[in-house]
Amino acid sequence: MSLCDFPGAYEDKLNRRLVVPAYPRSVPPAALAARLVSIANRRRLDKIWLWSFSADAPAFENEGFQVEAVTAEAPEQKPTVSMAYFLDAARAVSQHTDLEDKILTTVCRQSPAAGPKPLPAEVAIRLLSTGDAGAISRLLQKMFSTYPAPVSDPGYIQKLMRKGCLFAGAFSKHCLVSVVGAYPESRWQRCEITDCATLPAYRGMSLINRLAGLLEPAVREKGPYTLYSLARAGSCGMNRVLFNLGYRFQGRLINNCHIGGRFEDMNLWVRH
Numbered sequence: 001m002s003l004c005d006f007p008g009a010y011e012d013k014l015n016r017r018l019v020v021p022a023y024p025r026s027v028p029p030a031a032l033a034a035r036l037v038s039i040a041n042r043r044r045l046d047k048i049w050l051w052s053f054s055a056d057a058p059a060f061e062n063e064g065f066q067v068e069a070v071t072a073e074a075p076e077q078k079p080t081v082s083m084a085y086f087l088d089a090a091r092a093v094s095q096h097t098d099l100e101d102k103i104l105t106t107v108c109r110q111s112p113a114a115g116p117k118p119l120p121a122e123v124a125i126r127l128l129s130t131g132d133a134g135a136i137s138r139l140l141q142k143m144f145s146t147y148p149a150p151v152s153d154p155g156y157i158q159k160l161m162r163k164g165c166l167f168a169g170a171f172s173k174h175c176l177v178s179v180v181g182a183y184p185e186s187r188w189q190r191c192e193i194t195d196c197a198t199l200p201a202y203r204g205m206s207l208i209n210r211l212a213g214l215l216e217p218a219v220r221e222k223g224p225y226t227l228y229s230l231a232r233a234g235s236c237g238m239n240r241v242l243f244n245l246g247y248r249f250q251g252r253l254i255n256n257c258h259i260g261g262r263f264e265d266m267n268l269w270v271r272h
C-alpha cells in the first residue's frame with residue numbers, strides 16, 4: 001500500500017505531519033497503522049493525523065494511536081474520530097495545556113453573546129472572489145508570522161476557491177480588515193471554518209461572527225454539512241467566537257500545526 005491508497009491523504013511538509021482524512025475499510029486497522037507509520041518514518045514526519053471510523057478507533061489505539069477529538073455525528077458512516085500518532089516524543093507533549101484549559105473554562109463560563117455587535121457604517125461585509133485573493137494573502141501574512149498553509153501565494157487561495165472553498169471579508173475604505181474561510185468536503189459532508197483574522201484596529205466588532213454568519217447559508221446550500229473549526233488553544237478570542245456561534249468543544253489536537261511562530265495545540269469545535 002502507498003499513500004495513494006488512502007483517499008485524500010497527503011504529506012504536509014509545512015507542519016511535519018501525515019494527514020489522513022480516510023482509509024480503505026477493506027484493510028484491517030493494524031495493517032493500515034503499520035503502513036502509515038512506515039510512510040511517516042520514511043518521510044521523517046513527526047505526527048500522523050488520522051480521521052478514523054469510530055468502530056476502528058480501539059484497534060488504532062492498540063497500535064499506538066491516541067484519540068484527540070471526536071466530531072460525533074453519524075458515527076458509523078463517517079470518519080469522526082481525530083487520532084494522533086507521534087513519531088517524535090517531543091511533539092507529543094505540550095507545555096501549554098494548563099493555560100489552555102483555563103482559557104477554555106473562561107471562554108465557556110459566560111453565556112454566549114446574544115448576537116454580533118452593530119456593524120459600524122464604514123464597514124461593509126461580502127463574500128469574496130478570486131480577485132480578492134491578493135488581499136486575503138496580505139491580511140493573513142500580516143497577522144501570522146508562520147501559517148500552516150502556503151497562503152503567502154495568492155494563487156494557492158485562488159486554487160482553493162476554484163475547488164469550492166468560500167471566503168467572506170469585511171472592508172473598511174476598500175481595505176480588507178477581516179476574513180473567514182469555509183472549506184466544504186463533499187465526501188464527508190463536513191466543512192472547516194478557518195483562516196480567521198481581524199486587524200487589531202477592527203476587533204471588538206464581532207466581525208468573525210458576522211462573516212461566519214454570511215458563509216453558513218452558502219455552505220448549507222450544498223447540503224447538511226457539519227461545521228467544524230480548529231482554534232489555537234491559546235487564543236481567547238477565537239475560542240470565544242466559536243462558543244458564541246454555538247459550536248461545542250470536542251477535544252484538543254496536540255502540536256498539530258505550525259502557526260504564529262510555533263507548533264500550536266488546536267481546539268476542535270463542532271456545530272451540527
Ligand SMILES: CC(C)(COP(=O)(O)OP(=O)(O)OC[C@H]1O[C@@H](n2cnc3c(N)ncnc32)[C@H](O)[C@@H]1OP(=O)(O)O)[C@@H](O)C(=O)NCCC(=O)NCCS
Nearest residue numbers: 113196197198203204205206207208231232236237238240
Ligand atoms: C480571533 C480573532 C480572529 C477574533 O476576531 P473578531 O471576531 O473580529 O474579534 P472580536 O474583538 O469581535 O472578539 C470576538 C469575541 O472574542 C472575545 N475576545 C477577543 N479577544 C479576547 C481576549 N484576548 N480575551 C478574552 N476574550 C476575547 C471578545 O470579547 C468577543 O466576545 P464577546 O462578543 O462575547 O464579547 C482576532 O482576535 C484575531 O485576528 N486574532 C489573531 C489571529 C488569530 O489568532 N486567528 C485565529 C486563528 S485559530
